[in-house]
Structure formats: structure tokens, C-alpha cells
Amino acid sequence: MGNFNILPIRITDNNTTANIKSVVEGIKLAADQGARVINVSYALGEYGAVDEAARYARTKGALTFIGAGNSNSLRPIIDWPNLIFVAGTNRDDGRWVQNSTLGSSWGPYVDLAAPADDILVADPTLLPNGLGLIDGTSFSTPLAAGVAALAFSINPKLTPDEVEQLLKSTAIDDAANPGRDDFFGYGRLNAAGVVQGAVASVPEPGTIGLAAIGAAIVVFCRCRRRGRTV
Numbered sequence: 001m002g003n004f005n006i007l008p009i010r011i012t013d014n015n016t017t018a019n020i021k022s023v024v025e026g027i028k029l030a031a032d033q034g035a036r037v038i039n040v041s042y043a044l045g046e047y048g049a050v051d052e053a054a055r056y057a058r059t060k061g062a063l064t065f066i067g068a069g070n071s072n073s074l075r076p077i078i079d080w081p082n083l084i085f086v087a088g089t090n091r092d093d094g095r096w097v098q099n100s101t102l103g104s105s106w107g108p109y110v111d112l113a114a115p116a117d118d119i120l121v122a123d124p125t126l127l128p129n130g131l132g133l134i135d136g137t138s139f140s141t142p143l144a145a146g147v148a149a150l151a152f153s154i155n156p157k158l159t160p161d162e163v164e165q166l167l168k169s170t171a172i173d174d175a176a177n178p179g180r181d182d183f184f185g186y187g188r189l190n191a192a193g194v195v196q197g198a199v200a201s202v203p204e205p206g207t208i209g210l211a212a213i214g215a216a217i218v219v220f221c222r223c224r225r226r227g228r229t230v
Contacts (some may be wrong), residue, residue, distance in 0.1 A: 002208040003153050004033065004149050004153060004221070007030060007033055007035060008181070009026045009029055010026075011023050011025070011026040011040075011189060014024040017103065018042055018044075019124075020044060020046060020049050021049075022052060023042065023044065023053075024049050024050060024053040026040070026123030027040070027050070027053040027056075027057055027064060028053050028056055028057070029053060031056060031057035031060040032041070032060070032061050033166055034060075034071065035057070035062050036061055036062050036148075036149065036152045036173065037062060037063055037065070037145045037148045037149045037152065038062055038063065038064045038145075039056055039065050039066075039103055039141055039142045039145040040055075040064065040065065040067070040141070041066075041067050041103075041137070041138035041141050042066070042067065042138075043067055043069040043071075043140070047066075047077065047080050047083060048080075049156075050064075050066070050080075050083065051080040051081065051082045052082075054082035054083050055079075055081075055082040057070055057082075058160045058161075061159070062163060063145075063148055063160045063163060064082065064083055064084065064144070065081050065083075065084045065085075065086055065141050065144055065145040065148070066084070066085055066086070066106060066141060067085070067136075067137035067138055067140070067141045067163070068085045068086055068087040068088070068105050068107075068109070068110050068137050068141075069087060069104075069105035069137060070088075070101075070102055070103065070104065070105065070135075070136050070138075071101065071103075071105045071135055072097055072098070072099070072100065072101055072102055072103030072104065072105065073105055073158060074105070074106055074107050074182075075106070075107045075109070075124045076085065076107065077104045077107050077108070077110065078109060079108050079109050079111075080109065080216060082107060083109075084111045084112065084144065084164060084167070084204075085109045085110050085111050085112075086110075086111065086112050086113065086114055086137060086140045086141040086143075086144045086185075086189075087104045087105070087106060087110045087112070087113040087114075087116075087140065087183070087184060087185060088103075088104035088113065088114070088115070088116025088117065088135075088136065088137045088139075088140040089104070089113050089115055089116060089140070089184070089188055090115075090116070090117040091104060091117050091118065092113075092203070093095075093188060093208050094163065095099055095113075095180035095183050096116040096117045096135065096137075096140075097128075098135060103136075104116060104137055104140075104183070105137070106182045106183045106184055107182050110182055110183065110184065110185040111142065111167075111181070111186060112141040112144050112167060112168070112171055112184075112185045112186060112187070112189055112220075113138070113171075113185060113187065113188050113189065114140035114141070114144045114188065114190075115140055115143060115189075116135055116136055116137050116139055116140040118133045118134075118135065118161050119133065119134050119135065119139040119214040120132075120133060121133075121134050121139070123153060123221070126219065128150070130170075140189075142187050143189060145169065147189060147191045147194050147195075148163050148164075148167060148194075149169065149195070150191070150195055150198065151163045151166055151167075151194050151195070151198040154198040154199055154202065155199075155201050155202045158198065158201060163194075163198075164203070166193075166194050166197045166198065167186075167189070167194060168187075169188040169195075169197075170186075170188075170190040170197055171185070171186040171187030171188060171189065171190055171193075172187045172188040172189075172190050172193075172196050173186070173187040174187065208222075
């Protein structure tokens, strides 16, 4: 079902430090290269210029996803209209929290939530076998981006607005606290629901192929390694 191209774009210097200008340039470059989904696993202090770059990307047919942050605190960020902020959940589908200063950040800007706890990754620096478990919204964000890529793959004619609506309308809401909230946004990522919605949007499933579309663009992933390998 999923048939994508991945285009890594580096936005950091040799010290793994990025700035707003490099993120903006990375988003625009990805959009100009035909990306349908752009992932930015990097927390910034200001998002005005980044939202404008994401608006440009949206006019090119792309959605931009960005990590909610790992400070385990309220972040005073507004709900930027062109950015999809993804918070993190734990193994029990609650908010991911590691300790008092490390966990999924929250605020009125959060749109969705996805797994951020004990994510299995491949990294050659992790001994002994290059695999390890890592936490953070740097990993929940590309999971949400990947589901958006699935939707575009099933129906390349979907618009960015339509895919964003699929993500939000199918998200699994908290029964104890229905409606959007600052911790999970519209709810937990529902890959099956998005796929079903995308399939239903195809007018003639027998005549429309699942095309390769250049999706799930990983701009950069700045993550915290737990030092635990599997």
C-alpha cells in the first residue's frame, strides 16, 4: 500500500545545531523537490517564519509536521495554521513522561499525538547490534507524517487540507475528556482510520493505482539516546 520516496535534508551544522533560517530553507527545498509530506523533528523558539514556509509548502501540495517538544511543560505557542504539531504518548496511550523535565510538551498548538515511548530505531552507534529504544516527540512526529504519506499514496489527488482533516477527524479521542485538548490535540493517531478514509475517497479503486509520490520527507531528527540497546 505505501510506496514512497524519502529525501533527507540536513538543516544542522556540524554541531547538530539548527536555526529558523535553516529550517525554513529546508522546508522550501523539500516542497520544491516535490515532497508531499515534510517532517521536522526539531524544537524551535519561534514559528512565524516556519509557518510561512509551511504555507508555501502547502501551496505546492505538501503538509508539514513538527515535534511538540520534550520539555514536559506548557509551551506558549499559538495554533499555527500551516504546521501540524505532534505530541507523544506512552505504552499505555497516556501522555509520554520520563521525569519532571523530560516528557511530551503541551499547549494550544498541539494537533495530534502519536507513540513516543520506547521506539525501536536503527543506529550504527548503538551497541552491540545497531538497534535501540529511544523516546521523544522526534519519533511521534514522523509516525504521524508517515500516516499522511499513506493517505497520499492511496489517493494522490487528495489535497493537504483533506489529509489534515482525515488525520484529525479519525484521531482517537480521550473518552474521559472528549474534544480537543492541549495534551493530545484532536487525539491519538489512527492509521487504520486514515487509510480507510483515503480508500473511501478514491472514486474508482479499480482504475487508480497506488502511485509513488515522494512522501515522508525527513528533514532532520534531533533525538535523545537512552543508551539502551536491544
